[in-house]
Amino acid sequence: MDPVRGSAVRAVGETASFVEPEHVAAPFLLAVSDTCAASLDVSPDVVRAHPSLLTGNDLIEGADVFATNYGGHQFGNWADQLGDGRAISIAEFVSNEGVRSEWQLKGAGMTPYSRFADGRAVLRSSVREFVASEVMASLGVPTTRALWIAGTGEEVMRDRFYDGNAAPESGAIVCRVSPSWIRFGHFELPAARGKTALVKELADFCMARDFPGVTSYADWFREICERTAVMIAHWQRVGFVHGVMNTDNMSVLGLTIDYGPYGFLDGFDPSWTPNTTDAGRRRYRFGQQPAIGFWNLQRLAMAISTLFEDTQPLQDGLIHYEKTFVSLDAQMQLAKLGLTDEADLPLVNELQSLMQSQELDFTKTYNALLNGYDLAQCSYRLEPDKEALSLFVSKYQRRDRNEGLMRANNPVWVPHNWMLQELIDETQKCYDAGTECRALNDAIEAAAEPERFPEQVAKWSDLRPAWSLSERGCTDLSCSS
Numbered sequence: 001m002d003p004v005r006g007s008a009v010r011a012v013g014e015t016a017s018f019v020e021p022e023h024v025a026a027p028f029l030l031a032v033s034d035t036c037a038a039s040l041d042v043s044p045d046v047v048r049a050h051p052s053l054l055t056g057n058d059l060i061e062g063a064d065v066f067a068t069n070y071g072g073h074q075f076g077n078w079a080d081q082l083g084d085g086r087a088i089s090i091a092e093f094v095s096n097e098g099v100r101s102e103w104q105l106k107g108a109g110m111t112p113y114s115r116f117a118d119g120r121a122v123l124r125s126s127v128r129e130f131v132a133s134e135v136m137a138s139l140g141v142p143t144t145r146a147l148w149i150a151g152t153g154e155e156v157m158r159d160r161f162y163d164g165n166a167a168p169e170s171g172a173i174v175c176r177v178s179p180s181w182i183r184f185g186h187f188e189l190p191a192a193r194g195k196t197a198l199v200k201e202l203a204d205f206c207m208a209r210d211f212p213g214v215t216s217y218a219d220w221f222r223e224i225c226e227r228t229a230v231m232i233a234h235w236q237r238v239g240f241v242h243g244v245m246n247t248d249n250m251s252v253l254g255l256t257i258d259y260g261p262y263g264f265l266d267g268f269d270p271s272w273t274p275n276t277t278d279a280g281r282r283r284y285r286f287g288q289q290p291a292i293g294f295w296n297l298q299r300l301a302m303a304i305s306t307l308f309e310d311t312q313p314l315q316d317g318l319i320h321y322e323k324t325f326v327s328l329d330a331q332m333q334l335a336k337l338g339l340t341d342e343a344d345l346p347l348v349n350e351l352q353s354l355m356q357s358q359e360l361d362f363t364k365t366y367n368a369l370l371n372g373y374d375l376a377q378c379s380y381r382l383e384p385d386k387e388a389l390s391l392f393v394s395k396y397q398r399r400d401r402n403e404g405l406m407r408a409n410n411p412v413w414v415p416h417n418w419m420l421q422e423l424i425d426e427t428q429k430c431y432d433a434g435t436e437c438r439a440l441n442d443a444i445e446a447a448a449e450p451e452r453f454p455e456q457v458a459k460w461s462d463l464r465p466a467w468s469l470s471e472r473g474c475t476d477l478s479c480s481s
């Protein structure tokens with residue numbers, strides 16, 4: 001633990017620093033996730049009853065609150081110390097079932113790791129993180145969760161499009177929840193500084209706390225590799241593009257963390273990324289996520305290599321990543337078509353080529369195949385090749401498919417950036433009125449139980465509307481948050 005308390009920005013040699021959230025002007029609740037609360041055995045009304053806890057104006061009595069220190073490779077380059085620049089852990093919570101979780105306030109103010117920034121978060125990025133965390137959870141994707149989103153009653157200056165035009169935006173805070181917030185970058189930083197004893201201490205701590213039953217470093221690394229493979233296979237299944245797969249944004253538990261300029265595929269396009277900051281090289285494009293997962297695991301392997309006498313277990317772990325990903329990805333992509341036989345993989349490839357050439361919407365296409373409507377309705381092209389589409393359908397129809405498997409593997413809708421932008425606008429109205437925003441709860445419930453929201457879901461499961469193409473923030477996003 002850092003011997004210095006407080007938020008003075010500095011290089012820190014230890015793994016975490018005690019620092020308290022900065023007070024905000026007027027904390028109020030925008031939404032609490034009922035499903036996240038239920039998973040923790042917490043009543044949403046308990047959250048409602050304590051507005052001053054929502055933003056860290058008040059703290060749970062006796063809680064040691066802190067921000068942690070990590071480094072990371074950003075867009076392929078070593079970035080040195082990063083750390084929780086605006087996330088402060090406020091509680092360690094153990095549910096009645098004995099499940100541990102750590103609660104963090106994101107946007108809670110300056111910490112020693114804030115570098116050149118303000119420690120705050122704006123409403124738009126907080127809505128995006130809140131909704132995505134909860135929707136991803138109900139789609140069965142491994143993810144950190146979001147318990148509540150609160151307004152601060154304060155404004156934050158942001159240059160939203162990185163074009164030199166900073167403007168005030170509403171400030172907000174998300175309380176996010178995870179069994180662990182340890183990232184690859186937590187090991188990379190002490191390793192880069194030659195602090196091998198600290199790497200070992202942290203590895204032992206992480207293994208004991210977050211990997212019950214795992215007793216060797218080799219098994220620990222293997223498990224991290226496996227969990228990363230599982231997470232990315234799920235991303236590819238639902239068409240999720242993280243957007244900023246830097247090693248500081250990779251959780252050792254294989255949970256999706258740090259929802260920033262993420263997006264979901266519209267038309268199937270492996271080269272797509274929603275992140276304008278990455279538009280040049282497209283390092284984190286959809287089709288490259290599995291390879292980046294491998295690259296990131298290699299960075300972790302290097303960081304923890306001092307724990308091993310020879311590198312074989314690390315190489316084995318990386319091979320295990322590849323094998324796990326390849327087999328799960330095949331299984332899931334087949335399952336999206338209701339199939340289980342690997343002999344049908346050429347059909348998956350054929351559909352992917354067709355989706356790409358005919359600009360078919362990734363989510364809508366599988367629902368069309370499931371429900372028997374016309375694939376031409378799934379195309380963003382004015383005149384899709386109808387012959388090619390029906391040729392595929394007739395081939396596919398000869399397969400014996402499992403519809404339950406299809407339902408379990410295909411989202412009815414996914415939170416596209418244009419929908420989120422509408423939700424952000426809706427939330428802004430509640431923010432201005434100082435009230436809870438039911439639209440946020442409806443959105444996350446509509447992912448878990450689409451049949452309860454027929455009108456909304458009909459709109460959200462359809463093709464991207466034309467207006468959203470020209471609206472900024474609806475297809476492309478910067479890292480500004």
Ligand code: AMP
Pocket residue numbers: 082083084085086087113114115117118119120121244248249258260479481
């Ligand atoms: P990200 O790209 O969001 O993963 O953030 C990379 C690094 O920048 C992390 O160390 C964050 O904590 C830090 N960071 C991002 N935004 C802010 C902010 N507004 N204030 C302080 N630190 C920030």
Ligand code: MG
Pocket residue numbers: 248249258
């Ligand atoms: Mg981050």
